[in-house]
Amino acid sequence: MSSPERQVAATPEASASTSIWRNRPFLILFLTSAFATCGAKVYELALPLILYDMTHSPLTMTTMRSIEFLPNLLLAMFIGVFVDRFSKKRWSQWMVFGQMILLFLLYALVESGRAEVAHFYVAGFLLMAFNYGYGNARVSIIKQVVPKPLLTSANARFSFLYTLIDIMGPAISGFILLLSSLHNGLLITGIAYLIALIAVSFLEKEKAPGAATPQSSFWQDFQAGWRELLSNRPLWMITILVIFLNATSGVYEAMIIFFAKDHLNLDNSQLGLVLSVAGAGGLIGSTLVSRLRKRFPTGRIMGTTILLLGVSYLLMAMAQSTWMLCLSLFLSGMIGTIENICIWTFRQESTPAHMIGRISGITGSIFKLGMVFSIYGSGWVTVWQGPWAAFLAAAIGNLLIFLVYRRLSLWRLA
Numbered sequence: 001m002s003s004p005e006r007q008v009a010a011t012p013e014a015s016a017s018t019s020i021w022r023n024r025p026f027l028i029l030f031l032t033s034a035f036a037t038c039g040a041k042v043y044e045l046a047l048p049l050i051l052y053d054m055t056h057s058p059l060t061m062t063t064m065r066s067i068e069f070l071p072n073l074l075l076a077m078f079i080g081v082f083v084d085r086f087s088k089k090r091w092s093q094w095m096v097f098g099q100m101i102l103l104f105l106l107y108a109l110v111e112s113g114r115a116e117v118a119h120f121y122v123a124g125f126l127l128m129a130f131n132y133g134y135g136n137a138r139v140s141i142i143k144q145v146v147p148k149p150l151l152t153s154a155n156a157r158f159s160f161l162y163t164l165i166d167i168m169g170p171a172i173s174g175f176i177l178l179l180s181s182l183h184n185g186l187l188i189t190g191i192a193y194l195i196a197l198i199a200v201s202f203l204e205k206e207k208a209p210g211a212a213t214p215q216s217s218f219w220q221d222f223q224a225g226w227r228e229l230l231s232n233r234p235l236w237m238i239t240i241l242v243i244f245l246n247a248t249s250g251v252y253e254a255m256i257i258f259f260a261k262d263h264l265n266l267d268n269s270q271l272g273l274v275l276s277v278a279g280a281g282g283l284i285g286s287t288l289v290s291r292l293r294k295r296f297p298t299g300r301i302m303g304t305t306i307l308l309l310g311v312s313y314l315l316m317a318m319a320q321s322t323w324m325l326c327l328s329l330f331l332s333g334m335i336g337t338i339e340n341i342c343i344w345t346f347r348q349e350s351t352p353a354h355m356i357g358r359i360s361g362i363t364g365s366i367f368k369l370g371m372v373f374s375i376y377g378s379g380w381v382t383v384w385q386g387p388w389a390a391f392l393a394a395a396i397g398n399l400l401i402f403l404v405y406r407r408l409s410l411w412r413l414a
Contacts, residue, residue, distance in 0.1 A: 020154050033158060035192045042188065043103060046185040071125060103187075239367070243366060256325075280333065284334050297414050309336060
């Protein structure tokens with residue numbers, strides 16, 4: 001099968017330098033994302049902690065986490081239509097502004113003693129919806145302003161940023177806990193979003209060639225997005241496979257903490273250090289992926305990562321020590337990052353610029369379909385046989401996905 005190369009509109013930056021760091025729109029987006037991602041990490045950690053401080057109920061905390069997961073699953077494909085219909089810059093500004101206002105309102109409610117659990121549930125849902133809305137617009141803008149040869153490099157830089165902030169998660173948690181009042185974290189995060197709002201304002205307002213027009217209805221644009229995805233057979237096949245890849249990774253990630261604490265008896269500080277190993281692997285993966293794509297076809301890289309991720313899951317099934325746990329986490333972090341960047345970049349490369357918001361939104365929703373069921377099922381498997389059985393199931397799952405991947409001839413994608 002040949003690669004589905006599609007003609008996309010040339011961008012003003014297409015003949016610019018070969019260094020992604022000399023691309024002004026990219027730098028603005030990178031700076032904006034740095035503040036926005038740090039802010040998102042803080043409120044992802046702070047909201048459950050504040051709720052637990054208010055209610056002392058673990059159920060309230062887990063409900064908060066579940067609600068934060070819903071926007072991506074339920075709204076992503078519709079958000080993509082709006083991103084394609086409107087100015088990407090103006091949309092990004094509204095998404096960042098919405099998060100900033102919500103955080104300031106939550107802070108004011110807690111400070112005045114009027115905050116209720118329902119306020120946090122609603123705010124958590126909206127915060128994650130706005131966060132995804134900004135993320136979709138960022139992907140769309142990158143497609144427009146970064147020349148095709150630099151898309152892998154651009155995605156790798158963003159992956160490096162997100163992984164680095166994930167590694168800083170334990171440090172951020174410690175910082176929040178050191179605050180005199182936990183809700184002060186919301187005020188600090190709101191200020192981070194204010195800085196992000198100022199940064200994104202420096203973007204030039206652009207409109208992708210062939211973008212949706214006012215004459216087309218929302219549902220016509222939505223249906224056009226689905227037709228575009230279904231007509232791009234390689235991307236559609238990869239999208240279906242990612243459902244199962246995310247399911248196996250969800251099983252793996254859901255059981256790591258339980259395995260580390262219940263079987264290896266690690267305390268919280270040791271667990272934080274161990275989990276940072278996966279982040280270190282992710283950082284290395286994000287620096288390697290550009291070189292790998294220059295030397296090997298994309299299809300071969302993605303197929304190899306599917307197989308190697310299965311190996312990392314198998315290592316966890318056999319783990320009897322912290323060192324084996326760390327090796328598995330390092331490999332899964334590095335290989336998973338390479339795989340994700342290749343998928344994101346292939347999606348951008350094979351999608352017309354005026355469709356990228358819808359394609360990103362639709363695929364983003366589909367990607368998550370299997371995670372809820374696999375994570376829930378992994379709990380039952382662990383109760384029945386132990387965590388090793390869940391890890392083994394994830395490894396076997398990846399092997400089967402690899403065989404299907406080869407069968408679909410995706411291995412030969414350029």
